[in-house]
Amino acid sequence: MTANSTRRLIDAPQTSLYTNLEVSSNRHPDKAAILYYGGMVSYRQLRSEADAMAGFLQQHCGVARGDRVVLYMQNSVQFVVAFYAVLRADAVVVPVNPMNRSSELQHILEDSGARVAFVGEELMEHVRTLPRGQLDHVIPARYADYLHEGIDLPLPDVLTSSCSQPLAEKIGGHAVVIGWNDALSRACAPREHESRPEDLACIPYTSGTTGRPKGCIHTHRSVMHSTVSCAKWPDLASESVMLCSVPLFHVTGMQNCMNMPIFIGATMAVTTRWDATCAAHLIERHRVSAWITVPTMLIDLLNLANVDKFDLSSIAYLSGGGAAMPQAVAQQIQQRWGIPYVEGYGLTETMAATHINPPKRSKPQCMGVPVFNTSSLVVDPETLEPLGEGETGEILVSGPQVFDGYWKSPDATREAFVLIDGKRYLRTGDLGYVDSDGYFFVVDRLKRMINASGYKVWPAEVEAMLFEHPAVQEACVIATLDPRRGESVKAVIVLRNGEHATEADIVSWARERMASYKVPRVVQFADSLPRTASGKIQWRLLQEEETRSRNARS
Structure with a gap:
């Protein structure tokens, strides 16, 4: 669509x-x-x-x-x-x-x-x-x-x-x-x-x-x-x-x-x-x-x-992007300034935004609508067939801001693009869907899905819910190996200054608010989360550390 x-x-x-x-x-x-x-x-x-x-x-x-x-x-x-x-x-x-x-x-x-x-x-x-x-x-x-x-x-x-x-x-x-x-x-x-x-x-x-x-x-x-x-x-x-x-x-x-x-x-x-x-x-x-x-x-x-x-x-x-704005924080912004936090979405490959929320019609935790002269599709990542409203697939973009390709990397450039109905689209590698109003939502990175006994868990969704816990300042959700389920959910959490919570507190709170397969089975507390200079949480570093740790113990 x-x-x-x-x-x-x-x-x-x-x-x-x-x-x-x-x-x-x-x-x-x-x-x-x-x-x-x-x-x-x-x-x-x-x-x-x-x-x-x-x-x-x-x-x-x-x-x-x-x-x-x-x-x-x-x-x-x-x-x-x-x-x-x-x-x-x-x-x-x-x-x-x-x-x-x-x-x-x-x-x-x-x-x-x-x-x-x-x-x-x-x-x-x-x-x-x-x-x-x-x-x-x-x-x-x-x-x-x-x-x-x-x-x-x-x-x-x-x-x-x-x-x-x-x-x-x-x-x-x-x-x-x-x-x-x-x-x-x-x-x-x-x-x-x-x-x-x-x-x-x-x-x-x-x-x-x-x-x-x-x-x-x-x-x-x-x-x-x-x-x-x-x-x-x-x-x-x-x-x-x-x-x-x-x-x-x-x-x-x-x-x-x-x-x-x-x-x-x-x-x-x-x-x-x-x-x-x-x-x-x-x-x-x-x-x-x-x-x-x-x-x-x-x-x-x-x-x-x-x-x-x-x-x-x-x-x-x-305005901004890089990570979804927690709903609780967005409400504080609205109360203090009387304005929304206008979320957008973009990539290095697109020189910033391809989607931004309309300033007067923003939707929370949403990447927005395609910006000027830009088209976007959601497709099945395997078949590249366009998907319908509300169906989750890979987000594609086409527009004047899209890069010409990767420097000295013709193979990577070919893999980055796909032709659909004669138009050249960039494969973003992000999973999402479009709603009935034409607004796009990111679900997660294509390769970040957690498979818990066949149930698909999108870490970004769990993180957004954990942000609502009064003691949680930041959270990053990764996969941890589970001998019975294959993978389970692990949450690495930074607590707010002066707040206290135990692993049992977080798990109990989560069980009341999300499906059982989404509930973190392991909670780790940290003083901070690793970030890129642009402010994005480096979830991959935490995932690699967790994988190494599990392999060493097994």
Whole structure:
């Protein structure tokens, strides 16, 4: 069944993504583009620095059209400048998770062929251990260089500690290192901008949950369509002030918290690390009106002991994805702000959203409806036959934001797509269904189903119910081996501060609220759950640990 998307159409600009910064800097030269812990960068300054860094890349680093350049940094002014500098130089951005270490970075460098990298000062230790000849030029950055005196906000350690190593040096004799400020001071003028919509703009890498991370090929056209969709769907105005707390290397943050605000000429309040207290201060101080975030950050904010001391009334739009918003938390949001948490759905392969809930007609724990110019189907994962309303199958998507394929991986690219009625669809690997209103719901990942004596258990459903327990802050459901049933349900639970519960308490509570085959047979308590930098719970890590543990005991 296909949700009707023909009435949701837009025409995105047929230009390079960099043109958005050019347009906004011409319209709002003195307006704050970035607010950074009390400091301010205007649109004029942002464009000027991006242009100067682009010229440096071309003249001193030999970056040519189509070359890949790595961005290995946390959220910062430098990340935004570097991103647009690479685009201005007609090159391709390769964003790297700052949680990655040397071996992971090495894989992406080798796979992408990038020879130049922007690197956060605190991450230089992982660059220094790379094999000789891996990089030609490295431009390290101190995020604190953009701080101003008199800061009264809680700052992350990375902004208050100083690296003992000088920024400009040779790394093991195999790369030229020139500090950020030194590079800017060259005031190099870039060549004429030549990128077209069909040229490559960005190659973000998948999280690697199904093997080695793969690069997703995105053109200026695919990124632009996603950027415009992010703005037009909630109809955000240039007067918006947006809290940018999710990682910019990830497509959710990249699109919703950087590229989209620049497209509409809005202001970004950027944080390098997540801190709920700092976020509350920023919302109050800058009258933040829009926040695209993940449920865990909202949960942290609402659980602040002194949250009621802050004036957070400026928030007019809350949205996000990555994980379903627990219904109990959604109700708190509705009570506090009088607005819904607008849930959406997307992939690295689709440069963020393919589905978003209509802001005024949102459904809870729902991925929403297909966004502009996008079609979606639910099919039988084996036969690829389209399924009917309410039937669970694999979700497929087709639209301008869908990537061209995996970098240097033709086999994986062929497996990712399927033709149905002459249209090319991406196989998301997610299971879900569509209701009578055309809203899509994710049930779970295709390979995450628990088979308990033939009964299919979808972990996400059990997690959503566990969230309703008053002592449960977070939960992750995985499979545990069962000699009689094959598999049973195990819940790894983080309790709320000050709350107490035993395994028997959780099991007894669950038995009253869900079918017996869904009830966790094993409950493990943890201080925290492993997460990706984008906030998603790494259930696969917990599953692998559980499997190893069971095998060792058997």
